[in-house]
Amino acid sequence: MPFDSLSFGIIALAAYKPDWDLFRAQLLSIQAQTHTNFECLISADGGHEEVQEFVTREMGGDQRFKVLGFRDRLGFYGNFERVLQHVPGNAEWVALSDQDDSWYPTKIETLLPHLNDVSLVAAQARVVRRPGNDVVAESTHRKDVSLGSLIAQNQVTGSLCIFRRDLLDLALPFPRFPAITQVHDHWLAVCAKATGGALIVDDIVQDYVQHAANVLGEVEGRKSLAKSLENVTAMSRKYHGGGNPLALLRTANDLSFGWRRTMADELSRRCGEPAQGAGTELTAFASGHSWVSTMRTLVAGLRRGEIARSCFLEFVAGSPVEIIGRRRRRD
Known part of the structure; x- marks a missing residue:
């Protein structure tokens, strides 16, 4: 089945104590996508009722946005795993979303056709700092690299990627390593690269927002x-x-x-x-x-x-x- 404007998919969003202004901007940017055949699953890692009330109010009752609430807090890595475990079998593709960025309207439309050739595709973002909306970098400059280099240094940012739903059959459950280095997007990228292929393109598809509460921030250039x-x-x-x-x-x-x-x-x-x-x-x-x-x-x-x-x-x-x-x- 080709990936095109009719393909149904899931946007998997992991939320935890969101900044409500940034969260609103992100939700509205998802709602404004030119590719409209999707559901957005929001996994609230605590504060479920508050997140549910906010989403219902801000999305105007848009039934595509569904909040999943849980009493136990799993953290960033576990929360993404949990929302991906709830992706339905009839979905053809999955896109990951953070709670505080801003997608450009054609993001899904731009990336989706690449899934006819590879299991995962990732793009670039403009990096901006809030408050102030200062542009930190015009592009994240991610690179299309070999599998060995990808294992050594991740080039795939979760919020910039979209992948075939069947990749989850391999990737779930996430492996566990008792340190801070376990990262969901790195694992998904390596799974894709080793099997159905992964591609990184130069299209800039969103603003990647940096602020004081980032769990993982964008490194400004190569580290000294x-x-x-x-x-x-x-x-x-x-x-x-x-x-x-x-x-x-x-x-x-x-x-x-x-x-x-x-x-x-x-x-x-x-x-x-x-x-x-x-x-x-x-x-x-x-x-x-x-x-x-x-x-x-x-x-x-x-x-x-x-x-x-x-x-x-x-x-x-x-x-x-x-x-x-x-x-x-x-x-």
Whole structure:
């Protein structure tokens, strides 16, 4: 079945204590889409009644907008998984939505035809800062990269992508890694790239809004080495109890090998036969990976400009803990 103006899909929106002005702008931008055959499922991660009342009032009773309420709070990663678990079987495509951006009217119409060729397509956004509406960047400059480079450094922002509904048959439930690095859009992108293909296009399809309450913000350009060290130190203090060398190394491993190993192992287990050539790139990050294969993948991505230098150095910094962990698993 071709993906066209008649295709029915689901917009999956994860909400948590939204800024009501930004939430209103986002909902109205979804309602104004030129492709109208969709339902918007809103998973309220707490505060269900308040979100329901707001959506009903602001959407003027538009029956396409449905709020799912739950008593238990799962956080950002779990909330997206939960709303995706409620996507009906008759949907042909799924688009992810944050609660605080602003889509351009032709976003779905622009991206949907690409699903005739790939499982997932992602675009670009203009980055703006609120309050003030200052333009931070005219484009997010995401890149279409190889699977190995995509595993190493994510290029797909969830709010900028749309994918075939059958991708969820592979991607759900989400894998778990006990650190902050587990990210829903990275997992979905890797699943798509390894099986039905993923594409990143240059079209700018929305405003990506930066504000004080962002869970994950847009990095303004490539991180400097000093900024990378500052971020790793802050995360070490928060998640590993301090900024000492061992805590820094553990955090570096979380940021590099840990989550990538989890994705590679789980995807290999689930799909069995990935697309031709994908198996080699998966094993470069899987448990028991060959260091030659891993470094070849990382260096190749760095040389092609698909992996930032700061990302490459995070893998270098994460290597000591990775080596120790492999020795302990063997013993």
